[in-house]
Amino acid sequence: MARMKFLCDADRCIECQACVTACKNEHEVPWGINRRRVVTINDGLPGERSVSMACMHCTDAPCAAVCPVNCFYTTDDGVVLHNKDTCIGCGYCSYACPFGAPQYPRTANFGTRGKMDKCTYCSGGPEPDMSQAEYVKYGANRLAEGKLPLCAEMCSTKSLLAGDGDIIAEIYRERVVTRGYGSGAWGWRTAYGETVTV
């Protein structure tokens, strides 16, 4: 089985926000929720870099460690998913997440958090694959269709890579060796406890 990961090559990201838009469209993500976002570091300064960030599907996910109702589970592909029927919208996963991935619609009492929503690595939830119920709650299940996440698939500069961790790490390593520089695999050490060494 593959161990699915994301890798954003910040030296290629042109901050076009297409991954953000594609994600919202593919999953019909509601207003106010962004499963993926692009953060620009050193904006307007020399050495500016943009990084596309979403749920990194961590090894030993901290969100799962703090969830009071144990609604998280990790698939055979290493994707961290959650069950919205069990989620109570307490917000603990967002306190624990190093990447700011969990998002909440403001639908609960006092206009506070509803059920958590986050990147599913385009692989839905616990409902039957590609069912309507799954689509309504979690969006499209591209992995079940044999496709990779749309954000990475349509990235125009191939900055955002998705797929088996070993394969995308190798692609990134080759790039860094060929062009002679690289700002690193953003978030890897935090998410997976290891980074891509060149």
Add this chain to the structure above:
Amino acid sequence: MTSISRLLTAFGLALMLSFAGPAAQAQVNPTGSSVTEDALFEALGSGGMVSGRATIPDPEAGMLIKPENKDWAVLQGSTLQTLSIVAVLGMLALLAVFYLLRGRIRIEAGPSGRTILRFNWIERFAHWTLAATFIVLALTGLNLIIGRTIVMPLIGENAFGTLSAWGKIAHNFLAWPFMVALAMIVILWIVHNIPNRLDWEWLKLGGGLFKKGVHPPAKKFNAGQKIIFWSVVLGGAALSWTGVMLMFPGNLAGPAEWQFYQTIHALVAAGLSAIVIAHIYIGSVGMEGAFDAMGSGEVDENWAKEHHALWVEEVKPKALERGGPKVTTPAE
């Protein structure tokens, strides 16, 4: 401006750009000052986070990576869980030992049959509103900490999810009557709970809790009750403040503040739950005659004389003026 001068300006601009272009590129070398994640974290030190600008109208979206958040996951996922279990089970164990050694504290002179009004209806209303909401808040809160290890295996994920969702709603809504009742007991009882020299005497004698026949004098509230009062008031205020902060997370600055308020909330809740368990014990099975104070509001005169001698001296003359103490058993 004539068309010729416009043309000249355009030409001049184009000329300038053709010279300035390569120079500008040479100044900003994308490879020369490439930020690397490793270097950034090294510069930030521990507790640092990488953040930048995002186009999303959400101030938190600019936070890119904050590894420190994982520390809170360990604190919440294991440390606070252990502390909560130890606080609650530890207090229950202590009380069990106390009960085995001391037994039920009886009215030594026996019930007199005459009663004195100890708490009027408004005091009882405030107390029971506070008590009922606290119990629901404590149980639903405890459920968030230890429910998934204790309750979930028993009833399954679906039922536990539904239960916890209702628990969250109950927790959010009952927090408000709790706060109102807390304010009520402060107003009603704060005058009787100001510490004085008498309390020191009471504490030195252990409140007579551990020895039969020892009854240090006390006014309306003895030092033990004052400790309960101040624990509930200060702990309740801390819980209310942190709880309201957690209820409106959008008003806070992000994960660091949420983590801070959640940790304080959980620690105070564990401590106060343990204290309240002791309070429930001594107010019910632990002491004969104590429950009546909050039940009917009328306590037996002998109970009152033993535990609140100075208070009886204060109130008895007034009660006599109003027609004497009520006799609940006929004098045969």
